Amino acid sequence: MMGNGFMDSGSFDAIFFIVFGIIAIGFIAIIAKAIGTGLSNQAAELEQRSCKVVDKRTRVRGGSGDFSASTNYYVTFEFDGGERKELEVKDRDFGMIVTGDRGELRYKGTRFLEFVRAMEA
Structure with missing residues (x-):
């Protein structure tokens, strides 16, 4: 029997579950990525390197x-040899x-830990 509306109840239920499934998979992917990044940073070696601050955004x-609104803060550091690394920092560090600035950068994976400015003599 044909419905007299735009969609019958069965079609609406199917579309609802498909959309819900897509949204659920998206949330699971975001959570999995965050967990993966956290585990990767935890396993990374602590690094301390001399550098220069070349950009902020x-x-x-x-x-x-x-x-x-929410704001994320990023600083780009340049090491000897020209290699650059952009890290997200807290607002107070930014x-x-x-x-x-020149100084010593401490980081672990993609996690900023500390930047100590070198004092000029």
Whole structure:
């Protein structure tokens, strides 16, 4: 028997479960990636290297209407030999680091730990 609406109940249920499944798989993938990154950082060797701060940037997400915004802070460090590494830092660290600073960077995998500015004599 044909329904007299746009879709019958069975079609709506099928579409609902497909959309729900896609959303659930997306959330699972995001969680799995976060766990994988955390485990990788935990297993990484602690590194301490001399470097220079060459760039800083922010990434703002959200903030439209009644929604609050969140900001991520990134600093790019350049090591001897020209190799660069961009790490996400906390807001308080971002405010204390200045482009052009030289010092010692401590990090583990992709996790920023500390930047100690070298004092000029």
